[in-house]
Amino acid sequence: EAGVAQSPRYKIIEKRQSVAFWCNPISGHATLYWYQQILGQGPKLLIQFQNNGVVDDSQLPKDRFSAERLKGVDSTLKIQPAKLEDSAVYLCASSARPRVVEAFFGQGTRLTVV
Amino acid sequence: AQSVTQLGSHVSVSEGALVLLRCNYSSSVPPYLFWYVQYPNQGLQLLLKYTTGATLVKGINGFEAEFKKSETSFHLTKPSAHMSDAAEYFCAVRGWGSSNTGKLIFGQGTTLQVKP
Helix, strand or coil, rough: CCCEEEECCEEECCCCCCCCHHHHHHHHCEEEEEEEEEECCCCEEEEECCEEEEEEEECCCCCEEECHHHCCCCCCEECCCCHHHEEEEEEEECCCCCCCCCEECCCCCEEEEE | CCCEEEEECCCEEECCEEEEEEEEEEECCCCCCEEEEEEECCCCEEEEEEECCCEEEEHHHHEEEEECCCCCCCEEEECCCCHHHHHEEEEEEECCCCCCCCCEECCEEEEEEEEC
């Protein structure tokens, strides 16, 4: 079974530029999560989708971050414009249903904003 | 609301020694508890999980953890450390019930160093 796929693996941009990350969850997984992991901290949920609907985006900085999951499969997370403090690893995870206990994580995208 | 505290951001052990990584949680509902491991430049891999039932949970790579409700703890142990265990370890909690969205709340992580 293929795992959660993310791209790119690494990205370096200048502040005020825009960037987009892509995630393809495990086939058949209805729930998709985006987490932000700042160096030295645990991951923090940014947004959760159930199929193509948003379940939780309470910690998403909506003035600069946006995410979509068209057709309820793959997802894109965008930052525009980026700030220095957005430097982090962005992890995508998926699970079969929200109340299924285990979520599977992708390898992440490491973003450096200079 | 749930929260997780991992005691000690860095733990160093000798190869073959006992590994003990501490995790305390706060939850207003019966928790689901997890330990994840993260190797450099990798995503998170599930080591083990507690949902219901037996409080001593065995996971992959020889790790185990015990859920102690009275102490609100879920410490991770391994009898004998191996060099390959060097990584970052995260404890996480998730609520359950009708309002459960599946969101994981992570601790800040513990870096395990294994010395030869």
